[in-house]
Amino acid sequence: MPLDSVPVIVDPDTLFRMEQSAQPLVVYECELQGAPCGMCLEGTTSAVSAHLRARHGITGPDSAITTCTWTGCYKTLKKGSMARHTLTHLGVKVRCSMCGVVKCRHDLLRAHINSSSACHFAIVDEVPGPEGYVIAPMSLATHTHQV
Numbered sequence: 001m002p003l004d005s006v007p008v009i010v011d012p013d014t015l016f017r018m019e020q021s022a023q024p025l026v027v028y029e030c031e032l033q034g035a036p037c038g039m040c041l042e043g044t045t046s047a048v049s050a051h052l053r054a055r056h057g058i059t060g061p062d063s064a065i066t067t068c069t070w071t072g073c074y075k076t077l078k079k080g081s082m083a084r085h086t087l088t089h090l091g092v093k094v095r096c097s098m099c100g101v102v103k104c105r106h107d108l109l110r111a112h113i114n115s116s117s118a119c120h121f122a123i124v125d126e127v128p129g130p131e132g133y134v135i136a137p138m139s140l141a142t143h144t145h146q147v
Helices: 012-021 045-056 079-090 106-115
Strands: 025-029 040-042 065-067 076-078 093-096 124-127 133-135 144-146
Touching: 012 025, 012 040, 012 045, 040 045, 045 079, 065 079, 076 079, 093 106, 106 124
Parallel strands: none
Antiparallel strands: 025 040, 025 133, 065 076, 093 124, 133 144
């Protein structure tokens, strides 16, 4: 059964990284309210952080207090935690390649790997969120598919 193509607007920085790597990516719709951008972004802490700065003006000291305006959230947190918090809305998780344990954050999985002798040589596998879209470089494909 063929996957349906879905038109999405992808953050230009994400498109640039994808074209440079020549690898497909999973992207997610940004649902920050107040100044909606209508773009999709990559589900990594660094990509989300760059998107929040460039497209939503979320800048300043990491210790400054801000409010998450993701659809229905409104949690108060430090600006330095905003990118990591946004990943929870995207549903992005990480999995241990050795035992399959799934964690919601990289630091929690690293702690698991460091504390488990059986998993000491594990690598981190990304687990895409349920609302992601797979996009591929023009060299691989010309379509976007929902995960």
